[in-house]
Amino acid sequence: MEELSAAEAESQDSRAAVSDPQVPVIATHALTKRYRGGQLAVDGLDLTVPAGSVFGFLGPNGSGKTTTIRMLMGLIEPTSGTARVLGRSMPRGSRAVLPQVGALIEGPALYGFLSGRDNLLRYDAADPTADPRTRGARVQAALDRVGLAAAAGKKAKAYSLGMKQRLGLAAALLQPRRLLVLDEPTNGLDPQGMREIRSLIRELASDGTTVFLSSHLLDEIEQVCTHAAVMAQGRLIAQGAVADLAAGARGRLVVTTPDVTEAARVLKEGGVADVVIGEDRVTGEPPEGEPADLNAALVTAGVRVRGFGVERASLEDAFVALTGEGFDVAG
């Protein structure tokens, strides 16, 4: 039997591994990076990204997201621990893994003097596995997919930031991918640009491509992702399905009443923490136990209760509960 080269064997191995939906698309174990200056950027990370998920990698600036992504993509070596992508160990498996991964890291590298279409033609020509005879069709399909067909003839330097991001995504999508890795894909975009990129991500994920995206925006992760991991200072705080993460935190108690001062007093007595008085409502962190007892106490005290309930917890509530601090990010 003919012997396989190391790269071919790796490639076959990785295909076999990822065709099994049980194999996580990304799995790290005790992954750690200490930079030369001594900075511990990523500290013992155990990350599991299920196949088919839209996975949000959430954390404030400086929490170690980009460093993790660079290790996953084989761009830097971990100090210790392991990272497996599509079933292969990185950076060793890079040659087999990277052709199956579309990445948009730190903004796309574009030639401003070339049109969007010509930029994509260049990207495609740089891929030795891309058949030149089908190049034009491939580029057109990628332009269509990201909604840039009408602007394809414009010079890239005339594109808005959102259009540049879409062009970067188009470049990542020239080949079929099992995994898309997007580092802060909406960073710097205006609200409209953000909406466009988010809906594009949802669309890309709907055909089963696993999407791993980093963000420092909690609501972005809530809107787009099925799963998330939360980082703070290089460490993983929590990971799982977004709905489960939020459900793990208790929501806020909301009492609607014209008697806000009296209501606040009764709620505090009833063990409600962080009581905040609004114009016609009082909110707070409900204590353990039956919320109906609090409602009864309000009524007994003569508070006119117009509304009483516990709002569904958000990912932000979960983050605050996990870290004991707000999700406060700069920039």
Ligand SMILES: Nc1ncnc2c1ncn2[C@@H]1O[C@H](COP(=O)(O)OP(=O)(O)OP(=O)(O)O)[C@@H](O)[C@H]1O
């Ligand atoms: N090349 C480097 N050499 C030394 N320290 C670094 C290097 N790159 C990043 N760091 C430090 O490692 C920590 C994690 O940085 P990293 O860029 O991974 O975080 P991040 O969550 O991606 O934040 P951001 O969104 O700001 O990029 C930070 O304290 C940063 O200053």
